[in-house]
Amino acid sequence: MRRLPLSGLLRPRFLMRSGSLIIAFLIVGTLALVSGQVDAQQNNNSLQQVLQQLPGAQNGGQDSSYDQTQQQQQPAVLLPDRYSPPLPTSRLEQIISGRAGATLKQFGYDQVGSGKSVRVPQTGAVQDNYILGPGDEVIVTFRGQENSEYRYTVDRSGQITLPRLSPILAAGQTLGEFRQAVQAAVRRGYVSTQAFVNIGQMRQVSVVVSGEVNNPGVRVVTGLSTPLDAILLSGGIKKTGSLRSIKLVHGGRTTIVDLYSVLLQSGRGGTYALSDGDRIIVPPLGKTVAVSGWVRRPGIYELSQFETALSARRVIDLAGGLEIRGKYRMSVIGMSRDGNNTMAPATEGTVVRDSDILIVQPAADQTENRATLSGATPLAGIYSVGKSTTLADVLRAPGALGTAPYTLFGAISRRDPRSQIRTLIPFTPVAVLNGSENMELNNHDIVRVFTLNESRLLTAVVSAFRNRRSNAEAALLTPEAVLQSLGTSQVSSTSNAAAAAAAAGSNSTSGSTSNTDQQGSMTDQQVLNATNGVLSDRQNIAELSTMVLGDGGV
Numbered sequence: 001m002r003r004l005p006l007s008g009l010l011r012p013r014f015l016m017r018s019g020s021l022i023i024a025f026l027i028v029g030t031l032a033l034v035s036g037q038v039d040a041q042q043n044n045n046s047l048q049q050v051l052q053q054l055p056g057a058q059n060g061g062q063d064s065s066y067d068q069t070q071q072q073q074q075p076a077v078l079l080p081d082r083y084s085p086p087l088p089t090s091r092l093e094q095i096i097s098g099r100a101g102a103t104l105k106q107f108g109y110d111q112v113g114s115g116k117s118v119r120v121p122q123t124g125a126v127q128d129n130y131i132l133g134p135g136d137e138v139i140v141t142f143r144g145q146e147n148s149e150y151r152y153t154v155d156r157s158g159q160i161t162l163p164r165l166s167p168i169l170a171a172g173q174t175l176g177e178f179r180q181a182v183q184a185a186v187r188r189g190y191v192s193t194q195a196f197v198n199i200g201q202m203r204q205v206s207v208v209v210s211g212e213v214n215n216p217g218v219r220v221v222t223g224l225s226t227p228l229d230a231i232l233l234s235g236g237i238k239k240t241g242s243l244r245s246i247k248l249v250h251g252g253r254t255t256i257v258d259l260y261s262v263l264l265q266s267g268r269g270g271t272y273a274l275s276d277g278d279r280i281i282v283p284p285l286g287k288t289v290a291v292s293g294w295v296r297r298p299g300i301y302e303l304s305q306f307e308t309a310l311s312a313r314r315v316i317d318l319a320g321g322l323e324i325r326g327k328y329r330m331s332v333i334g335m336s337r338d339g340n341n342t343m344a345p346a347t348e349g350t351v352v353r354d355s356d357i358l359i360v361q362p363a364a365d366q367t368e369n370r371a372t373l374s375g376a377t378p379l380a381g382i383y384s385v386g387k388s389t390t391l392a393d394v395l396r397a398p399g400a401l402g403t404a405p406y407t408l409f410g411a412i413s414r415r416d417p418r419s420q421i422r423t424l425i426p427f428t429p430v431a432v433l434n435g436s437e438n439m440e441l442n443n444h445d446i447v448r449v450f451t452l453n454e455s456r457l458l459t460a461v462v463s464a465f466r467n468r469r470s471n472a473e474a475a476l477l478t479p480e481a482v483l484q485s486l487g488t489s490q491v492s493s494t495s496n497a498a499a500a501a502a503a504a505g506s507n508s509t510s511g512s513t514s515n516t517d518q519q520g521s522m523t524d525q526q527v528l529n530a531t532n533g534v535l536s537d538r539q540n541i542a543e544l545s546t547m548v549l550g551d552g553g554v
Helices: 012-053 058-073 091-100 175-189 227-233 312-318 391-395 429-434 452-477 479-505 513-519 524-531 538-547
Strands: 076-078 118-120 137-144 148-153 193-199 204-211 217-222 246-250 253-257 279-282 288-293 299-302 309-311 328-335 341-346 351-353 357-362 370-374 381-384 405-415 422-427 446-451
Touching (some): 091 288, 175 193, 217 227, 227 246, 227 279, 288 312, 309 312, 312 357, 391 429, 405 429, 405 452
Parallel strands (some): 204 279
Antiparallel strands (some): 076 118, 137 148, 288 299, 328 341, 328 357, 405 446
16 A cells, blocks of 8 residues: 655645545535435424324314313213113013003113113212222322322232331221321321322222023122112113012122112112122012002002011002092902902002002092083183172173074073982073073083074974974874874974074075065064074973983083
């Protein structure tokens, strides 16, 4: 290798060449560095554009963190292994419904008879009576001279060890007891420091659900779950299972859970907290009673294990009480020794036993102190009747008689309070309005007013009735004469009825030329009174009452 002498390196020509190379290298490096910065800036801008198109990229990603917070605050949902279909009609429901003559369902199974999801809240303060156990996360916060926060999970030993403090027992203690123990230990071990205790994540527990449920087995729930939650996760209770004698076995101790307290009253059945290894047993259905009629919840109700019978008042309370306030008659359908159904009257103190049916029906179904205005009038309807209400009070109302009234005849259908037989009382509307025939109205009176056309029709009916009655009387005396004149009488009756019906459908001023000349300037009411005098005759009114309105059906 050829070596250049130092004197050659220091020549001006060599120095110029070396300086040019150095300058060239510096220029290339500078250009490469600037190009890299431009590419990085472009890539950064492209990345920002992509991020801006994503949801929650606005506002510096605040929406994304908000969504995460919302997800944490939403309650967790425990789903059953399978959803059972709606429960079919049970054999018990068929038997009881057949005996009662009405469709009756077993109470409560529409709520707890099928599987449902269970929501477990993840926010909100945990009650002080919550019992801690292995797997619960405890948050201990120090404030004062010592400011720190510690998260501990209760281990199998059941203890939690805080810095500079002795181990504190947590498992088996309520949250309130554990908080007091921590605060006492902090007062002994720290100076001017307060301790705050909360629950983070709650433990999961495994329980066994067996008996008359749709899907028995092991269920994984949280420490806040209740026996009802585990039952719903097991598909619900069959109609052959009990709702009032459910057994909760915890540590060898059995507690009876009555779901009626949840469905009807205090809800105490939902306050039992579950622990790991608990067993829930649903026994077969117990004794039952049924109630039908005017109660708010007719159905079949189970007796508790401590009851063998209930009073009728207690059964009505189970059914939600009477439908409305009033007087009722009650009866009990029981079962005799030979298997026959027997019905007996009952009172509120009557004992209702297993398989008995209580029937509640109203003792009265009438509205008192009322009268009815009937006829072709826009004011027809029911009126309140007091001790001093008169017929004129009803008829004096504007429009009470209608647009074309017949003011010479009206009738009141009145029912006798003892015999319940109705009789007709005729009255003259124009005389009532003038005050000469006014009378007091009684309870359940029916006031009937008539129009002009109705009066003509009634005249024809009365005429036909008279002819038939005359024929009947003659037949009793001389049958041969009646046979000879039968054809003539029938023709006469038919002609009279047809003529009256035709007159009812025509204008009241139409008729023969001679009648028009004789009547002159008479009004329609005067013509009707002169032609149909039968309705203004009290004797004919009595005949009309007997023939047409004798049943009171005005």
